[in-house]
Amino acid sequence: MAKPTHEARLAVLIDADNASAQHLERLLVEIAKYGTATVRRAYGDWTSTQLAKWKPELLAHSVQPIQQFSYTTGKNSTDSALIIDAMDLLHGGTVDGFCLVSSDSDFTRLAARIREQGLMAYGFGQRKTPKPFVAACTMFVYVENLAVAEAAPPPTATPTFKKDPALDKLLSEAVDTAAGDDGWAHLGVVGSNLSRLASDFDTRTWGYGKLRDLMVAHPSYDVTSRKSGEGKQPSAFVRRAARK
Structure with a gap:
């Protein structure tokens, strides 16, 4: 082990x-x-x-x-x-x-x-x-x-999100698998799912240093912070954004 x-x-x-x-x-x-x-x-x-x-x-x-x-x-x-x-x-x-x-x-x-x-x-x-x-x-x-x-840009610079069908499919599978009855999925679990679904998944491929930054930039998802249990520190959660 x-x-x-x-x-x-x-x-x-x-x-x-x-x-x-x-x-x-x-x-x-x-x-x-x-x-x-x-x-x-x-x-x-x-x-x-x-x-x-x-x-x-x-x-x-x-x-x-x-x-x-x-x-x-x-x-x-x-x-x-x-x-x-x-x-x-x-x-x-x-x-x-x-x-x-x-x-x-x-x-x-x-x-x-x-x-x-x-x-x-x-x-x-x-x-x-x-x-x-x-x-x-x-x-x-x-x-x-x-x-x-x-050669990454300074932290104040925000990468321009570029739509990628392959990424959309991967994120969809990872989030849907981790989502609870309310539609929200713990970002850590989403990250684990992504690693299992694609061994080469790396947010840097799309210009983002962290998964949260990528999900925040993606127009199809909402990201929030909330406590997952009593006495615990707030964690990031993600869900599909409501269609407009």
Whole structure:
């Protein structure tokens, strides 16, 4: 059974052949939200000039480079080495979850196997990442959203809401499932539903840092704060807005 998120020991396994060094610092900051990166490894052929940009980043962030020679052209031995190490860690019981950094669908079965074992499988990759790998992860974060967060507008600036049919469908399912008899749904439960419905759901995709901000901006929903029980602090609730 995985520990609470703030105590979780995470293994960060990076497919350096299929990830960019420029995202490493922001990536580790994001990972810190989910636990402590007790294992940090990057896999690749470090004799290759193609990975030259990685080397200073690995040193700066205490990431261990794992050498994997490309023995045969067209065969990705890096993937095999990463998967073997992941399975050793999985059965060793020294970590509570994995952060798989790649945009490669070859890790789809690995992510599914980690989840089957009851551990968290966080994926990090570009928007071009194949959907099967995204869906196999417990949560998937697009690295483009990390870059957007760094260059976010000041708090006083309000993003312009843009209608998105896919988002509308997702929110509708999440809110309707969580709604009580009065139509109001606890925002925390809505957030949990969204994570289960779509592993890559991230409010930053639509320019909002928090789910509440997104729901407030959405014209189809009302948001309010109220107490969910005696002596409890007010919580955010959301419901479908009345049609005008």
